[in-house]
Amino acid sequence: MSIVRLKKITLVGRQQDKNDIIAALQQFGELHIIDKERPNSAHETELSPKAQKAYQAIQFLQRTQHPRRALKHARHFDFERVVDEVLNLKESIRDISDRLEELNDRIGRMRPWGDFSFPPEDYVDHFRFWFYRLPVKYRAALNTLDVAWKIVGQSHQELYLVVVCDDEPGHDFLPVEREHLGSLPFKTLIQQRENTELRLEELQVRRQQLCRYLPQLQRDLDQANNRALFQYVSAQSEDFSALLTANERNTTEVNGRLFVLKAWLVEKKVPALTDLSQQWAFAFVADDPEPDDQPPTLLQPPRGFAAGADLAAIYQLPDYRSWDPSVHLYLSFALFFAMILSDAGYALLLAVGLALSWKKLPAAMAGLLRFMLAGAAIWGVMVGSYFGYEAPAPSLLNQLAVIDLNDYNAMMQLSVLIGVGHIILANLSVALSQWQHWSVWLPALGWVGISVSGCVFWLLPGQSGLATVLAAASALLILAFASERPVTDGKSALLRITDGLLKLTSLSKLFGDVLSYMRLFALGLASASLALTFNNLAADAYASNSGLGLLTGSLIFLTGHVINLALGIMSGVVHGLRLNFIEFYNWGAPGEGYAYSRFALQRSAAASQTHQEESNHE
Structure with missing residues (x-):
C-alpha cells in the first residue's frame, strides 16, 4: 500500500538525434513528461478536429448491434471518406428516427377516429372536419351545439368527436381544446411509417457494414494521436543553452547542438532507461524530487486491491508526499455497502447477475464487486434476512443470525x-x-x-x-x-x-x-423494513385465494423487491462513497495530486490484436 517513488529525470541529447530519441522514449512508454508551462499538472494534448470526428465515428460504430465481421486488412481504405460517411449516416439515422417517432405519435393520436380521408378544400362550401377528445362527463355540452357533429368512437373516459363546420370553432366552443391531427389521411400516415421503417432498416444495415472498418479506423486514429503526442513532447524540449549561465553560453562548444527534456520516472525503471540511453546515445540525471517540486501520483496498491486506486481516482488522487488510501477505501466501501443492503437474498441475486456478466467487466472492478457481494452475503446471513424473510428456526442459517437490526x-x-x-x-x-x-x-x-x-x-x-x-x-x-x-x-x-x-x-x-x-444503521433498517412490508402486502393479497389475488400478490412481491433492491444499491454506493470521501478524507487529509501520465504509444485493443497476429505471422 504505497505511492510509487519517482525520480526527476533531466535528459540531454544531440539535436540531430532528437526525433529518434523522442520516438524511442515513446516506445519505452514509461516517462511522465514535465510541461514547461505547467510543470505541476498532467499534460493534456488537444484533439485535432480530424481526431474528434474520428472518435465520434468510432463510438457510433462501437454501439452497433450485430456488426459485420471486421476487415483486418482493408484495401483502398480512405480514412476521411469513411469517417465522413459514418458521421453522415449517424445524422441520417437520427433524422429518420425522429421522423418515425413523429409518425408514430400522429398515428396514435389519429387512431381513435378510425380510417378516413379529408374532404377537398372546395367541397360543400369549404366545410371542414374538426376533432375533439371530449371527456364523458361533458357529454351534455353536445346538446347545445348548433353545428353538425358525430361521435365516431369512445372509451371509458373520452368521446372521440368530429365537428363539421366552415370556420374553426372558438375556444369556448367546448370545454376542451380541439385535437390537431394534421391534413394527411390515416392510410397515408401508415404508408409513410412503413417507408420510413424500411429506410431506417437500410441505414442500419449500412451501419453494420461500416463496422468492418473499425480496426482500421482505430489504428489510423492511434497513429494520429501518437503523432500529436510526439509533437507535444518535442515542443517540451529546450535548447541546452537554456540551462547555462551567460558566461557558459559564450564559452561552451555545444551551445545549440544539444536539447534537454525533463520528466518523471518510476524509480525502479531507471536501470531500463540507462540501457535505453546506451542504445540511443543520450545522457540523463536522475534526482530526488526537490521540496518545491510537485511530482505526479502513481498508486500501486497491493495485489487484489487495484480497484481501490480506481475508487480513490473517483474523488481525488492523493498528493505524492501523502499516503495511499486505496486499501482503506476498498475494505470500508465493501463493509458500508453490505451494512446498507442488509439482505443475503439480495446479495446472492446480485452475485448471479455478476456471474453472468463478469467477463465484460474490467478485472479490477469485477474483483471489487465479488468482494462486495461476498461481504454483503455474509452480513446478510448474520442479519438473518433473505428477501425480508427469516430462516426457519431449527436451521443452521437461523443459528448464524447473530445481529438483530x-x-x-x-x-x-x-x-x-x-x-x-x-x-x-x-x-x-x-x-x-x-x-x-x-x-x-x-x-x-x-x-x-x-x-x-x-x-x-x-x-x-x-x-x-x-x-x-x-x-x-x-x-x-x-x-x-x-x-x-x-x-x-x-x-x-x-x-x-x-x-x-x-x-x-x-x-x-x-x-x-x-x-x-449512523446512516449505516438507518439505511440498513429501512431496507429490511421495506422488504418485510412488501412481503406482508403480498401475503395479504395471496390470502384472498383467488386468481386475481395471486396475480396481485406476485406483482407486489416482484415490484416491491425490485424497487427495494434498486434503492439498496443506490444507497450503498452513494453513502458508502460519501462516508469515505467526506468524513474519512476530512481526517485522513491525503491531499490532492494529479495522475502520472505515461508518454507511450497508444494502441487500441483491436489494433493490438492485429499487431500481435502480424507479429506471430512474421
Whole structure:
C-alpha cells in the first residue's frame, strides 16, 4: 500500500538525434513528461478536429448491434471518406428516427377516429372536419351545439368527436381544446411509417457494414494521436543553452547542438532507461524530487486491491508526499455497502447477475464487486434476512443470525464504533505518513486519543476518570503542537495558543462526523423494513385465494423487491462513497495530486490484436 517513488529525470541529447530519441522514449512508454508551462499538472494534448470526428465515428460504430465481421486488412481504405460517411449516416439515422417517432405519435393520436380521408378544400362550401377528445362527463355540452357533429368512437373516459363546420370553432366552443391531427389521411400516415421503417432498416444495415472498418479506423486514429503526442513532447524540449549561465553560453562548444527534456520516472525503471540511453546515445540525471517540486501520483496498491486506486481516482488522487488510501477505501466501501443492503437474498441475486456478466467487466472492478457481494452475503446471513424473510428456526442459517437490526441500541453502538474506528484509522494513517512533521502527526495522535476517550466515557461509565485524563492529555497535545508558529515573545506565545484553540474547535466536527455513520444503521433498517412490508402486502393479497389475488400478490412481491433492491444499491454506493470521501478524507487529509501520465504509444485493443497476429505471422 504505497505511492510509487519517482525520480526527476533531466535528459540531454544531440539535436540531430532528437526525433529518434523522442520516438524511442515513446516506445519505452514509461516517462511522465514535465510541461514547461505547467510543470505541476498532467499534460493534456488537444484533439485535432480530424481526431474528434474520428472518435465520434468510432463510438457510433462501437454501439452497433450485430456488426459485420471486421476487415483486418482493408484495401483502398480512405480514412476521411469513411469517417465522413459514418458521421453522415449517424445524422441520417437520427433524422429518420425522429421522423418515425413523429409518425408514430400522429398515428396514435389519429387512431381513435378510425380510417378516413379529408374532404377537398372546395367541397360543400369549404366545410371542414374538426376533432375533439371530449371527456364523458361533458357529454351534455353536445346538446347545445348548433353545428353538425358525430361521435365516431369512445372509451371509458373520452368521446372521440368530429365537428363539421366552415370556420374553426372558438375556444369556448367546448370545454376542451380541439385535437390537431394534421391534413394527411390515416392510410397515408401508415404508408409513410412503413417507408420510413424500411429506410431506417437500410441505414442500419449500412451501419453494420461500416463496422468492418473499425480496426482500421482505430489504428489510423492511434497513429494520429501518437503523432500529436510526439509533437507535444518535442515542443517540451529546450535548447541546452537554456540551462547555462551567460558566461557558459559564450564559452561552451555545444551551445545549440544539444536539447534537454525533463520528466518523471518510476524509480525502479531507471536501470531500463540507462540501457535505453546506451542504445540511443543520450545522457540523463536522475534526482530526488526537490521540496518545491510537485511530482505526479502513481498508486500501486497491493495485489487484489487495484480497484481501490480506481475508487480513490473517483474523488481525488492523493498528493505524492501523502499516503495511499486505496486499501482503506476498498475494505470500508465493501463493509458500508453490505451494512446498507442488509439482505443475503439480495446479495446472492446480485452475485448471479455478476456471474453472468463478469467477463465484460474490467478485472479490477469485477474483483471489487465479488468482494462486495461476498461481504454483503455474509452480513446478510448474520442479519438473518433473505428477501425480508427469516430462516426457519431449527436451521443452521437461523443459528448464524447473530445481529438483530431491531435492537436499536446495539446497532447504534455498532454504527458509531465503526465511525470512530474509521476516523481513528484516518488519523493513524496521517501520523504514519507524516512522522517527520511533528506538527502533523502529534495532533493526529491527539485526535485518536480524544476519539478513544469519548468511546470509553460513553460505553464504560466506570472508567470516566481514565477517559477524562486521556481526553485532557490529547487536547493538550493538539493545543501545544497544532501550530508551527515560533514562540519569541509573549504575543507570539498567545497567538500560538490561539492557533491550538482554533484547532480544538474541530471537536464539534468530530462529533458530527461520527454521528454521520449512523446512516449505516438507518439505511440498513429501512431496507429490511421495506422488504418485510412488501412481503406482508403480498401475503395479504395471496390470502384472498383467488386468481386475481395471486396475480396481485406476485406483482407486489416482484415490484416491491425490485424497487427495494434498486434503492439498496443506490444507497450503498452513494453513502458508502460519501462516508469515505467526506468524513474519512476530512481526517485522513491525503491531499490532492494529479495522475502520472505515461508518454507511450497508444494502441487500441483491436489494433493490438492485429499487431500481435502480424507479429506471430512474421
